Amino acid sequence: MRENAWAVVPRLRSWRRMVWRVVFVGLPLVAVLAWLDWRTTAAAVEHARADRLRLLAQVAAIASADTVTDHTFPAVPQPRAATPISEIGAPGTTEIVDPTAATVRTFDAEGHGTMWRFDPAEIAAPTRGIVVRSTMFAVACGLLGMGLVAGATHLGLARRLDRLARETATRLDFEVVEQGDELETLTTTLRRTIDLLETSCEDRARLAMVAERTTSAVVMTDRDRRITWVNEAFTDITGYTLDEVVGRVPGHILQCEESDPATVRRIREGLERRESIRETIFNRAKDGRGYWLTLDIHPVFDDDGDLSGFLAVESDVTELKSMQERLAQTERRLRMVIEGAELGTWDWNIQTGEVVFNERWCRMLGYEPEEIEPHVRSWELVVHPEDMDEAMHALQDHFEGRAETYRCEHRLRHKDGTAIWVLDAGRVYEWDEDGRPLKAAGIHVDITDARETALRYELAAAGASVGIWDWDLVSGDVHLSANWKAILGYAPDELPDTYESWHDNIHPQDRDRVISALERHLHTHSPYDIQFRMRHRDGTDRWTHARGQAAWGFDGKAIRVAGSLADVHDRKLAELAHERLAAIVEQSEDAILGLALDGTIVIANPACATLFARPVEELVGRHESMLVPAKDRQAELDHTERVAAGERVPSREGFRLRADGSEVEVSVATSVVRDDEGRVVGFAKIVRDITERREKRALQESHAALARLNTLLAHQNARLEEMTDRAHRFVDDVSHEFRTPLTVIKEYASLILDGLGGPVTDEQQDWLRTIDVATVDLNTMVEDFLDSSKLRAGRLRVDRRPVAVPEILDNVERLLSRKAEAADITLTIAAAPDLPEVFADPEKARRVVMNLATNAIKFSPRGSEVRITTRRLEEEIEISIHDQGPGLDRDDLATLFQRFHQLPNAMSPSVKGFGLGLNIARQLVWLNLGRIDVDSEPGRGSTFRFTIPIHHPVAIVDRFLCVQRQREDWPDRLAVAEIVPARSRETDRIRQSLCGASAPTDIKIVSRAGDRIVVFGPTDDADLWEDRLRRMVADEFGDDATEITVRGLGSFAFPEDGESARRTILNTLGHSKEILRA
Amino acid sequence: MPDRVLIVDDERTLARVIGIRFKAAGFEVATAFSGESGIAAATADPPAAIVLDVRMPDLTGFEVLDRLRADPRTASIPVAFLSANVQDSARSAAMAAGAVAYLTKPYDPADVIAVVTRAIDAHRRSA
Incomplete structure (x- = not known):
């Protein structure tokens, strides 16, 4: 897919790094392994070990000790952790006790010895890299031994040597190529030491012994270059014993045909000039084995300054040489690998800008090597403009030491205009003294296919719920992964890989939004990252989350867009629910507080600001108690604790403090907040201002109380009514039952009076008449009493109707005349003729006449007259009752019509009555809508008048x-x-x-x-x-x-x-x- | 032959004393002490007039009157109420029901005899 360059998806960096490692790091690794291979040869190990032991043995021979303590010497388990010799020995002395057992004995200043035993197994065991350093260590040991021999004054020097040896060893560990130089330095130091020793050490024999025991071969000659002494190391290296070489010239014995003649010449010339010489030369040993030797030859002068001979220290550098050989070989191999792997390489002179591109580099871009100018310009021209920045940054990072290597993935323009992805990696291999990069080299790997594969792989691997979509905008091809279809509930073959499968399944309400987001991405490069609903096969809507990345051509037009689709339905619903909840919390008129377990306010919604009259920011982080008045704190605390204990606690009513110190009455509903694992992590409190509610409730309560009172009243009323009814029924009954016996009494008296029971004397007649009148009075009294109570209760029924006046008077006349007759009163009723009908209850009117007339008769003296008259007024008829009684004074008149008013001066004191008569009369008059008044003067009789309205x-x-x-x-x-x-x-x-x-x-x-x-x-x-x-x-x-x-x-x-x-x-x-x- | 008057009143002493009055006035008197016995007596031997109490334990005077009016043998017998109820409305109701008079207790014996005598005369004239 070279013509469809993939844009970098940031998340893929880690994978890209992996690719880089495989392709790029792997190759240098070959070199490293090769080097390690060299370093780990058993021969080298054995060699170094032998050297060391020999040296130790020689040192051990130097001295003996009187007291010995055994120690197992840690055999340099880590190169850099080895105990410095200077510390082992200081400030005493060290000796090798037993070379085979690798035992070292040290002495302190007082001569107390300590035995250090090297475990031979351990010496063999350490990592292979140690061997080289072990050699150096041994050298240092040897030198130290010499230093010790030379005396305490040279201890410092020995320490320096040791340090140097260690540093050297450290460097050697990593910079093999520099070993030669280090050896040189070491040798120089050695030479100086020897010089020093020569001038300061009295015992030359011991020097010789030291020389004899060093791992380097030491050769001493006379001025004619004939050997006078060689040490054992010489024998080890060359195979010749001291005896065999004494008197002979070293070059003659050791040099061979392969020895470089130029070197040989330089040595000879140096010797002739009596100069110090350092050369490396290939020699052959006695057994014909070839070896590389570094020679340090120094002229030795006697006290007089005459040349007495030469001292040569010779080190076997065969292994070094061999390593160099291997390096060269590795380089050749690398080159082959580079070629074989079709790596483009570049070698860049940063100062001049010149770059050597290899053939592959050129062909990768579709060019012949001749077509590419060997300059960095060539690269700059083909880098995709969008990637240039990243590449420059990566370079900068490396140049300035922030990155160990330069590494970058970018697009290069192929000769045919398409983009290819390359991994570009390299490093500076030459720096100037100021740390500026001079030269750098690196490789280009074509990773176009890898990237494409990687993207799909990455996305597919991202999880079962992630679908992948890929839309080639040029060809119109759409790829929808099985996962993508699964999200919508389809099997891979149930939904075609088409644009429509995507477009048509977007929720209609979300479609415009999704499409415009995608278009925005294609045109403005804004991220395409959007959540929307897709229609599931089962007809439901699923929330999905789509992300995508387009790739743009060099003309800036999007050529491809691809990305992922994740089912986030559950999460989204949870989010929406959470948002809704959040909105509720935000919008709530109740204050909602989130509290930590200790009562610290963690969250407060806006309503808190209103309720507590404080800004929300002021609440968060403070303790809840700041909002609770002291009097309510304990109760609030108890409430919270009960909730925390898992009790189901109803909301409590309490108080909260506002910022101004005022209190507000609230109800508080508390619930616990738990984390995902169900642990209680805090509380949520909903605080509601119930001032209004409380007032409302008080109102409701008083309403309820009123209603109860009303009910009670209604009940009482009903009872009262019932009681009144009963009372009135009782009164009616009494009235009825009373009349019957009264009538019986009256009737029998009347029978006797009328002579029906036999003759009656006059006296008896008078008595019987009294009985008769008394019964009538008693009846009147009872009726008055009952009427009075009925009137007061408003229960006296009124039956007003148009009625003729004589109808009222006729009925009363006979009753009254009998009374009058009994009282010896003349009763006269004089009704006016042609009176109009009145509107009245005639019974009531009749009662009034009876009442007033009875009174008149009662209070009139015997023989006087009671006169009843009628006359027409404008709208009513007036009925008057005149008597000739004692009359009434002013006081009487004022209280005349009151209840229980007893009229004085009754003519028949035996019958007093209840004093209800006039009161009843007045009320009856009123019932008939009339008036009543009295006109009276003491001694002149009285006139009672009442009116009845004419029917109009x-x-x-x-x-x-x-x-x-x-x-x-x-x-x-x-x-x-x-x-x-x-x-x-x-x-x-x-x-x-x-x-x-x-x-x-x-x-x-x-x-x-x-x-x-x-x-x-x-x-x-x-x-x-x-x-x-x-x-x-x-x-x-x-x-x-x-x-x-x-x-x-x-x-x-x-x-x-x-x-x-x-x-x-x-x-x-x-x-x-x-x-x-x- | 004197007219016979039936007096119906649950109060026996009162019925008797009324009877004495009527006898004294020259009437033949029959008495009954309940509504039912009153009706039985009136039906068995229809009197010239009936004096009827209103409030009795078994039947009210109004009920008795209705029953009497419903029976052709007694339908036309003049009936005068003698009641303890003095309410004008009760009087109206009695008159509406077809009583010839509504007398209240305590009554004037002369009134009762006058009313009954008048009623018997009126009845005879109309018959």
């Missing part, structure tokens, strides 16, 4: 209002209603029912004509009253009465508004006048 509605209204004004217990509003029966013949029946036994006395019928009845009475709600009238009539008549129409005509205030009330009623009646007249 207007007059009645006036009268009604007038009478009511005088009453104290009357409501101050009146209502007027009109009852219109469906059939006019019903009018009388309705009227009768309204006036009947069950009718209340507070309803007044003011007109009855035609088909209408206008009524009015005390109430402040005409509508309710209207309803009451309807029910009342219905009760009386059954269902038929529902055909009546009851119209509330309004209610009006009374008595303040008496005049307008009157007018209202009269107007109401007005439309009935025609009917009335008819």
Whole structure:
């Protein structure tokens, strides 16, 4: 897919690194392994070990010790951790005790010895790299031995040597190529030491012995270069013993045909010039074995300055040489590998910009080597512009030491215009003294295929819930992975790899959003990372998360886009739920606090600011107790602890403090907050201001209390009513039962009086008459008493109707005349002729006449006259009762009509009565809408007058209002209603029912004509009253009465508004006048 | 032959004393002490007039009157109520029911005899 360059997906870096390692690091590794291979040859190990042991043996021979302590010497387990010799020995001395057992003995300043034993197994065991250093160590040991021999004054030098040896060893460990130089340095040091020793050490023999025991071959010659002495190491290296070489010239013995003649010449010339010489030369040993030798030859002068001979220290550097050989070989191999692996290589002179590109490098881009200018420009020209920055950064990092190597993946333009991906890696191999890079080299690997494969692999491997999509914008090909289809509920072969499979399955509401996001990505390179709903095969919607990356051609147009699709439905739902929850918390009017276990406020929603009158920021981090007044803290704490203990605790009511110190009444609902593992990690508290609720509740409570009271009252009322009913029934019964025996008494007395039981004397007649009058009085008294109580209860039924005046008077005349006769009073009733009908309850009117007349008779002296007269006034009839009694004084008049008022001066003191008569009379008069008054003077008799209204509605209204004004217990509003029966013949029946036994006395019928009845009475709600009238009539008549129409005509205030009330009623009646007249 | 008056009242002493009055006035008297026995007596031997109490244990005077009116043998017999109930409404109801008079206790014996005498005369005239 070279023509479709892949964009770098950042997440793939780690994988890319892997590729790099495989391709690039692997190759240098070959070299390293080769080098290690050299270093680990058993021969080398053995060699070094032998050297060391030999040296140790020689040192051991130097001295003996008197006291010995055994120690097992740690055999340099780590190169850099080896115990410095300077520390082992200081400030005493060291000796080798037993070369085979590798035992070293050290002495302190007082000569106390310590034995250090090297375990031979351990010496063989250490890592192979140690061997080289072991050699150096041994050398140092040897030198130290010499130093010790030379005396304590040279201990410092020995330490320096040791340090040097260690540093050398360290360097050697890593920089093999420099070993030669290090050896040189070492040798120089050695030479200097020897010089030093020569001048300072008195015992040359010991020097010789030291020389003899060093691992380097030491050769001493006379001035003619003939050998005078060689040490054992010489024998080891060359195979020749001391005896064999004494007197001979070293070069003659050792040099061979392969020895470099130039070197040989340089040595000879140096010797001739009596200079110090250092050369490396290939020689052959006695057995014909070839070896490389580094020679350090120094002229030795005697005290007089004459040349006495030469001292040569010769080191076997065969192994070094061999290593160099191997290195060269490795390099050759590497080159082959590079060629074989089709690696493009570059070798860049950073200062000049010149670059050597290999053939592969050129061909990788479709060019012939000749077509590529060997300059860094060539690279710069083909790098994809988008990748240039990254490459430059990577270079910079390496140049400035931040990265060990330069490594970068970028696109290069192929000759045919397509992009190829390369891994570009290299390193600087030459720096100048200031640390500036001079030369660098590296490789190019074509990883285009790898990247493509990698992307798909990566995405596919990312998890079962991730689907992969890939859309070639040039060809239109779409690839949808099996996972992609699985997310939508399809098997791989059930959904075609088409654009439509994607487009059509996006939730319609999300489609525009998704497509515009993708287009934005293709045009503006903004990230394509979007969550949307896809339609699942089962018809449900699934939340998915798509990410994608396009690749753009050199013309900037997107050529391909690919990415992943993940099913995030559950997560998204959880998120949405969480968002909703968060929104609820945000929007809640209740303060919501999140608390840590210790009560620290962790979260506070905006409502907290309102409730506590503090900014939310001020709350978070503080302890909850700052919000709780002291008096409520313990209770709050208990509440919280109960919740924490897992109890189901109802919300509690308490208090919270506001910033200004005021308290607010709240309800607090607390719940525990748990982490994923179910541990309680804190609390959530919902705090609600219940001030209003509390007030509301108080109101509700008082309402409820009122309702209860009302119920109670209603109940009491019902009971009272029942009791009253019973009382009245009782009164009725009493009245009834009382009359019968009374009648019996009266009748039998009357029988005797009338002579039916035999002759009666005059005296007996008088007595019997007294019985008769007394029974009548008793009856009147009882009736008065009962009427009085009924009147007070408002239960005295009134049946007003148009009635003729004689109808009232005729009935009373006979009763009264008998009384008058018994009291020797002349009763005269003089009714005016042609009186109009009155509107009244005749029974009540009759009672009034009886009452007043009875009183008149009672208080009149014998032989006097009681006169009853009638006359017509403007709108009423007046009935007067005159007597010639003692009359009443002013005081009497004032209290005359009160209940239980006893009139004085009764003519028949035996019968007193209850003093109810006049009170009842007045009330009965009022019931008939009349007036009553009295005109009296002491000694001149009395005249009681009362009126009854003429039957005329207007007059009645006036009268009604007038009478009511005088009453104290009357409501101050009146209502007027009109009852219109469906059939006019019903009018009388309705009227009768309204006036009947069950009718209340507070309803007044003011007109009855035609088909209408206008009524009015005390109430402040005409509508309710209207309803009451309807029910009342219905009760009386059954269902038929529902055909009546009851119209509330309004209610009006009374008595303040008496005049307008009157007018209202009269107007109401007005439309009935025609009917009335008819 | 004197007219016979039936007096119906559960109060026996009262019935008796009324009876004495009527006898004294020249009437033949029969008495009954309950509604049912009153009806039985009236039906068995229809009197010239009946004086009827309203409130009795078994039947009210109004019920008795209705029963009497319903029986052709007694339908036309004049009936005068003698009641302890002085309410005008009760009087109206009695008159509406077809009583010839509504007298209240305590009554004037002269009134009772006058009313009954008048009623018997009126009844005879109309018959």
